[in-house]
Amino acid sequence: MIVFAVEYVYVADSTAARDEHRLRHREWTANLVAEGALLASGPYGDGTGALLIFRATDETALNELLKQDPFAIEGVIAGIRSTEWTPISGALAAHAS
Numbered sequence: 001m002i003v004f005a006v007e008y009v010y011v012a013d014s015t016a017a018r019d020e021h022r023l024r025h026r027e028w029t030a031n032l033v034a035e036g037a038l039l040a041s042g043p044y045g046d047g048t049g050a051l052l053i054f055r056a057t058d059e060t061a062l063n064e065l066l067k068q069d070p071f072a073i074e075g076v077i078a079g080i081r082s083t084e085w086t087p088i089s090g091a092l093a094a095h096a097s
Contacts, residue, residue, distance in 0.1 A: 003039070003095050004062050005085040006052040014076040015047065024070035037065065039092055053085070055095055 010018065018025075029052075032038035041052040056062040062082060071077050087093045 001055040001057060001095070002059075003085050003087060003092070004054045004056060004059070004082050006054060006062070006066065006080060006082045007049060008052070008071070008077050009049040009079040009081075010047070010071075011076050011078045017074060017076045018071065021070045021074045021076070028068065028070055032065070039095055053092060059084075 029038055029041050032054075037055055039053040039055060041050060043050045054062055054065065056065065059082065066072060066080060066082075069077075086096050088096070
């Protein structure tokens, strides 16, 4: 499995829409944590986006997962940047292949 760092950039002025769909988004992330696909996630303090750390077989599988996010479905994500990441030290290092 490959570890990916995924950065969401939220649509400007999407706070109300994100608030409306946050419960579904968090249920989605909780399920992915239970499955072992999502290692960590959380919003940036300034409210402009979020960082999510995933495990996936490849980038295609990752992109399929990201399409299922209620935030993506509801159009509150303006951009996504994903990159393969190798955690060398700390709590996530054990997940590097």
